[in-house]
Amino acid sequence: GAVVSQHPSRVICKSGTSVKIECRSLDFQATTMFWYRQFPKQSLMLMATSNEGSKATYEQGVEKDKFLINHASLTLSTLTVTSAHPEDSSFYICSARGGQGATYTFGSGTRLTVV
């Protein structure tokens, strides 16, 4: 079946630094990638949608200059959290849509802790 590889699984960074999270679709072409944020014991909050080769569409309230999304190829999308602060600490999950049957495949998530 479809697999999305997300790395790193967990990262700790200092306040003010930037962190890049990668998502790769391993056996299918992901025409659209979604990035979610999940707070403890809560549902997933959609941050942005990106289509290969075009600019991402951000949800209301999400800072596009802080959460940089790149979807340069049909198999790779990256989320860069710039100038991270402790309030950015969260669980980030990517999802790829592609292949047959309106399939959404999720990465395994990245636990970001900003200290």
Added chain:
Amino acid sequence: AQSVTQLDSQVPVFEEAPVELRCNYSSSVSVYLFWYVQYPNQGLQLLLKYLSGSTLVKGINGFEAEFNKSQTSFHLRKPSVHISDTAEYFCAVSSGYSTLTFGKGTMLLVSP
């Protein structure tokens, strides 16, 4: 606009008992419906999905769900749960190529 309501935030159940996790949706157009499971610190794994056809959908790990258009429901069931089924379960809806809209999740707690 579309929305999903998961009526129970937490469902405790004993091992080998049956369970039903409830999900209701609202949408002005035809929908695709999904159930996902999330284990701690992991991404979401697809349990099953309804796109069209038979309203009874069978998924992985012995789960099944029934699409009821008149009641706008897509409840998830399992006849006999295991300790390993303890996890968070999310119901989600999309219409065509729109984004997924998730419910708030239901924590299934299976005890011996």
